[in-house]
Amino acid sequence: MTRPRSFDRDTAGMPALLDAVDQMPSAGLLRARSYELLSPVPGSSVVDVGCGGGRAVAELAERGVHAVGVHPDPWMLAEARKRWPGAEFREVGAEDLPFADGSVRGYRADKVLHALQEPWRAVAEAPFFVAAASA
Numbered sequence: 001m002t003r004p005r006s007f008d009r010d011t012a013g014m015p016a017l018l019d020a021v022d023q024m025p026s027a028g029l030l031r032a033r034s035y036e037l038l039s040p041v042p043g044s045s046v047v048d049v050g051c052g053g054g055r056a057v058a059e060l061a062e063r064g065v066h067a068v069g070v071h072p073d074p075w076m077l078a079e080a081r082k083r084w085p086g087a088e089f090r091e092v093g094a095e096d097l098p099f100a101d102g103s104v105r106g107y108r109a110d111k112v113l114h115a116l117q118e119p120w121r122a123v124a125e126a127p128f129f130v131a132a133a134s135a
Contacts, residue, residue: 014052014053014076014079015052015053015076015079018052018053018055019053021111022053022055030110031055031056031059031110034056034108034110035056035059035060035063038060038105038106038108039106040060040063040064040065040105040106041065041105042063042064042065043064043065043066044065044066044104044105044106045065045066045067045068045103045104045105045106046060046065046066046067046068046104046105046106046107046108047067047068047069047070047097047099047104047106047107047108048060048067048068048069048070048108048109048110049070049094049097049107049108049109049112049122049126050070050071050094050109050110050111050112050113050115051069051070051071051077051080051089052071052076052080052111053076053079053080053083054069054079054080054081054083054084054087054089055083055084056069056108056110057069057080057084057087057088057089058083058084058087061084061086061087065106066088067087067088068088068089068090068104069087069088069089069090070089070090070091070092070093070094070097070098071089071091071092072091072092072093072094073091074091077089077090077091093122094109094112094113094116094121094122094125095116095118095121095122095125096125097125107126109122109126
């Protein structure tokens with residue numbers, strides 16, 4: 001698994017940084033727009049790659065979506081699980097997602113691709129397991 005470039009930085013301050021960003025007025029609008037673009041159907045599955053503190057996973061679940069957050073940092077996942085105990089999180093990198101082809105309906109990667117050493121691997125991985133949206 002390729003670790004994000006920022007992985008070696010002090011992760012203890014990352015939740016506070018993410019919280020500060022999430023409180024910016026435009027951040028909530030951006031998240032809402034990403035959910036809108038996913039067009040999730042209640043009961044469908046969506047993966048949030050680089051889920052950080054898990055806010056998007058929780059917000060998608062509130063919309064009736066089975067959201068799974070993935071992140072390579074066990075410390076960050078522990079924080080996400082503490083904040084959203086009913087949500088599903090998995091320790092894995094964006095390049096090696098543990099989903100069968102066509103098993104999820106949506107893929108969300110916000111504030112993550114720029115942090116990867118090999119972002120093309122994550123992008124190449126995405127379309128294989130995402131099911132085509134039905135018309």
